[in-house]
Amino acid sequence: MNINNSLIVALLSLSFITPLTLANENLDASYEQALIAFQNDEFASAIIHLKNIIQANPTHMPSRVLMAQILITQGNGSAAQIELDRARDGKVDNDRLITLYGQAYLLQGKYDQALEIAQLGQRNKQIENELLLIRGQAFIGKKQYKLADKAFIAALSMKPKNQIALLGRAQIAFQESNVNKALAYIDLSLSSVKPFINGWVLKAKILHRLGDRQGALLAINEALKINDKHLSARLTIAMLHIELQEYQQAVAHVDFILAEIPNEPRAGYLKAIINASMPNNNNAANNKLTEVIATLSAVPPEVMKNTPDYYFLAGLTNFQFGNLNDAHRYLSYYLNYVEYDIDTVRMLASIEIQQGDLNSARHLLIKTNVARPGNADILTLLGLTYLQLEDSAKAQFYFEKVVDSYPNSTVSVSNLARSKMQSGDYKAAIEALSAIKDNKINGTQIKLLLIDAYQNTQKYPLAIDIAKSLVAEFPQDSFFQQRLGMLYGLNRELASARAAFEQALVLDKANIIAMVHLARMDNIMGDYDKALSFLETKLALFDKNILLMTEISDSYLFKKDIENAQLWIQKSYAQDPNDFYVVLKLSRILVKQNQLDAAIDLIDEFIGHNAKEPQALLTLAKLYQQQNKHPQAVLALREYVEKSRRKEKALIVLAKAQLQAKDNIGAVRSYKKAIIADDKYLPAYIGLVNLTIKNKNKAFALSLISSIGDITQSTSLTAVFKGDLYLALGDHKQSIKFYQSALNKSAQKQAILGLYRNYQQQEQVSKAIKPLQQWLKSYPNDMLVAIALADSYKGSKQLTKAAEHYQALMVKFGPLPILLNNAASIEFTLGNTEKAKQYAQQAYDYLPENVAIIDTLAWIKSRLGEHQQAIALFRLALSKDFDNAEVKYHIAVTLYALSREVEAKKYLIEAIDSEQTFPEKTAAGALLKQW
Structure with missing residues (x-):
């Protein structure tokens, strides 16, 4: 049971967690009784068993799922949804829950939610068929009959005698008054063995x-x-x-x-x-109809009795006094009379930029620039708008126009440098700023920009030199001392950093940033109590300062004192619940305490009061993903994309979330939108090409690979992608040729692993051994390739060598779950059953929620005759990965050993019919023939 490469990466990024307690054998036996009762339509009996199990162990997820199934069968959608929510929180596989959620929503009349969750993807045919049925029924509920019929037709193309689809088409025909057609569909459905x-x-x-x-x-x-x-x-x-x-x-x-x-x-x-x-009934129907009349009080608009110039004066006055909303209103009125007035547009755009309404400002400024081209103020505001929208190329375009007109303007050059820094072209920014750094007007701002540019290119000594010149020029300025201290810290000159921060505090006893950095230096050195004492002393002077209280919370986190960390961050939150820095810190502490619902509620409340903060939506989506609530995460990220300034980056995040939600079509759409937003954005091409390769779309994949080559000018990278493509298409000869070509040009890890997968699929893994060994000579710490080598030994029947290799890896890297899991499988094959069981149990203790690890332990127990314990583990694995063909094969064999032939055959057929490959698939086919 070797773990695939994507899972390896995921496992290596996880921290070890405390093992969960397995349900005892009595609970497992009760669950099997409940399952048998359900299969015999004895729902009352099944519910009694399940309630007893859940009362004894609320985290027994298979019972939650089965309870939901029964409630759906009984028509109780709302109660079923509650059980499904609990199962999802218990990290039951989304493929297991998705159709049940759809049915629960349909029962409650929640048709939009049913459609949202029943997004088609690339699951197995049974699930996709059920999703089509759910979509059809939901569209009927919404009275969208053409869409409903389309869904049912698609379902029938997969299963021609599907009763639900036939009855759905009958309902639609009936709605369209085509009675004979409706009855024909119904009679066809009623001809089933069990109508x-x-x-x-x-x-x-x-x-x-x-x-x-x-x-x-x-x-x-x-x-x-x-x-x-x-x-x-x-x-x-x-x-x-x-x-x-x-x-x-x-x-x-x-x-x-x-x-x-x-x-x-x-x-x-x-x-x-x-x-x-x-007869003789004196009761009369008493139907009381109540009418609610909504009365809207008409608020007359403010009457402006003066000339239109008054609008401008009122707007200008409010703008100068900072009454921006009133200013915007009056200036907008004036612009209706005097179109494209430069001063009015300048103030309106400035207000909109300040309030974050950047698209409105952009639209107004572009129209004005077309009508009255070349105005430096309008061009500068356009550049600043695009700078905030993080569209560096367009910002540079407008700033360059201003510089062309005013080459000696330090403001114009500074703005141009800002746009170049934002695009990552720090070299060009440094050249532009260096040319004007001695200018006495704005000289300080230019030097600060230069410091930022040098800092971002990690040229700390040059940044320190400029900061020293500012300190020399302004020896009483606390901010410049603080800035110098930060640069010293980045350059690992800790003594100088501490001296600079302490001098910043001497110059300004209220420099909170300097206090925070001094405390952080103590925390980094492990002197947590010193940091806390210092911060608490300063807090006594600056009562209820949010930044100090937040830093105290962080100091307690360093000490692993979660309770006090939460107490102090809540104090910060009480001072300002709209400070996202504080809200984010509090949400992370709640997550550490396994209070995910509370963290979600916190972020949700923040979004309600701060609708323009996109990062909160990103945080919310990540929290939903931790709860296995992928549709909700996708919804949050769609809103995040709308509010994000860098659409291409936000769309990549959305695409990855859609892939987690099994919405491959949506992911493709998002990747394409990212490319439209920025046709040179490499991550969008790479994400789309990987998905296109997976979908085996050869022509489109080759087109994307060509575009990647144009962007990167890397022939080795394009060769890797071509190797991936032909591997997906089953053309091993071409795939190997491209992987070898990539390796001849540069060290491409994806290529060496691609070679290994090629030989593995052809059952010629012995051919992979030599190139893998050569790679490990150059990169001896590459654990993924080392595991591939061990698997190649196993596949070429060199089991002792494989076992020895895993022993060596565990000495080198430690007893990592992946190594223990794979070693367990090999040791069992070698007949070392006790060692195998020990390794499998140890891996499970580290990662009790990993499906491959659960399966390994269960399969070992099954073959050792511990069938009941194995069944419980297999059920757990399927609750997390409902469509896992290998697990289904293993549970089938185990059920058959318990004389549960009907259920065993069901699982075995599903394993064989699956498009997934697994090492024992041939054996599974032979076993079915034998049965």
Whole structure:
């Protein structure tokens, strides 16, 4: 059970976590009884078992999932959703939950949410088929019948006799008054071995529409034979009896519904009709209709009685006094009279830039520049707008126009340098700034920009020299001393850094930044108590200072004192709940305490009060992902993209989240949008080409690889991607050729691992051994390649050598879970069962939520005859990765050993039908024939 490369990377980035306690054997036995009861439609019995399990162990996720299934079967969507939420919080695989969520939403009439979660992707055919059905039913609920029919047709193309799809098409045909077509679909569905009750109910309704009440009664009676507790069938038959004036026969059905749902409105209505129509009944229906009249108080607009110049004067006055909203309103009025007035546009754009309404400012300035081109103020504001939008190229374009007109303007050159720094061209920025650094007007600002440029290029000594010149020029300025201290710190001149920060405090006893840096130096040195004592002394002087309280919280975090860290960050938060720096710190502490819901609520509340802060949406999305709530994360990131200034970067983040949510189509769309936003943005091309290769779209992939070559001018990188493409297409000869070509040009790790995968797929892993060994001579600490070499030994039947190799790796890198897991598999094959079991258990203790590790331990237990324990572990693995073919094969073998043949065959067939490959797939096929 070797772990694939992407999983290896994920495992290596995780910290070891405390092992979870396995459910005891009694709980596992109860779960199996519940499952058997569910499969026999004995729901009450199943629920009793599940409630007992959940009461004993609320984290038993398979029970949560099964409870949700039963509740959905019983029509209780809201209760099912609660169980599904708990299962999702328990990190049950999204593929296992996605269709159940869709069904729960449909039962509650939450059609938009059903559509949102039922996004099609590249899951197995069964799941994709169920998602199509959910989409069809949701579109019917929204009365979007053409979209619904399209979904059902797609579902039927996958499963031609799917009853739900047939009944869905019948509903649509019925809606379009095509009764014969509707009945044909229904009869086709009813020809199934086990027809759905809803087919008979729908047929009854159609026959009723045709006026055939007796035929409708016959159909609904067939429905009640299947389930005499079906509320919709009871409601339909009651209505038919009332229309036939058979009131006494209707009473029992209506009373049954009202006993189950006392406030069911339709049943209440029918009951009122019965009461009013029955002989000797004096009860009268008392329908009270209430009308709510909404009265809007008309607020008359402010009447401006003076000339239009008054609008400008009012706007100018408010602008000068800082009343920006009123200023904006008056100036906008004036612009209606005097179009493209430069002074008015300048003030309006400045207000919008200051308030963060950058797109509005950009639109106004571009229109003005077209109408009145060449104005330096308008061009400068356009440059500043694009600078804040982080569109460095356009900012440079406008700033260069100003510099062309005013080459001696230090402001213009400084702005141009800022745009070059933002684009990463620090060399050009330094050249521009160096030419004007001795200018006496704005000289200080220019030197500060130069310091930033040198700092960002890690030329700390040059930055320190300029900072020293500022200190010499302004010896009483605390800020320049503080800036110098930061540069000394970056250059690892700690004694000089401390001296500079202390001098900054001498010059200004209120320099909070200098205090914070002095405390951080103590924390870095491990002297946490000294840092805390210093900060608390300063806080006594500067009561309730947010930055000091936040730094005290960080100091307690260094001490691993979470409780006090949270106490102090909450004090900061109480002072200013709209400071995102503080909110972010508090959310991280809540996460450390496993209070994810509280962290989400905190960020959500912040967003409600600070709608223009995109970083909060990014944080919210990450929290949702930690809760396995991928659709919610995607929604948050869509809003993040809208509010982000760098669309291409934000779209990459969205695309990756969509991939986690299994929305491959959405991810492709996001990658394409990122390329449109910036056609030279390499991460967008790489993300899209990897996805295109996975989808085996050869022509599009080659086009993207060509574009990557144009951007990077790297023939080795393009060769790697071509190797990946032909590997995905199954053309091993071409793939190997491109990987070898890439390796001849440069050391490409992706190429050496690609060679290994090629030989592995061809079952010729012995050919991979030599190139892997050569790579490790040059890069002896490359653990991924070392694991590939061990796997190659295993695949070429050199098991002892593979085991020895893993022993050496564990000595070198420590007992990492991945090494323990893979070593366990090999030791078991060698017959060292106790050592194998020990390694597997140790790996599981480190990473109890990793599916590959759970599977290894379970498979070893299964083959050692510990079938019940193995089953519990396999169930856990499938709850986290519902579509894992290898786990399904292993659980099938184990169930068969327990004489659970029906369920065993079901899992075995699913494993064989899966498009996934796993080492024992051939054995699985042979086993099915044997069974």
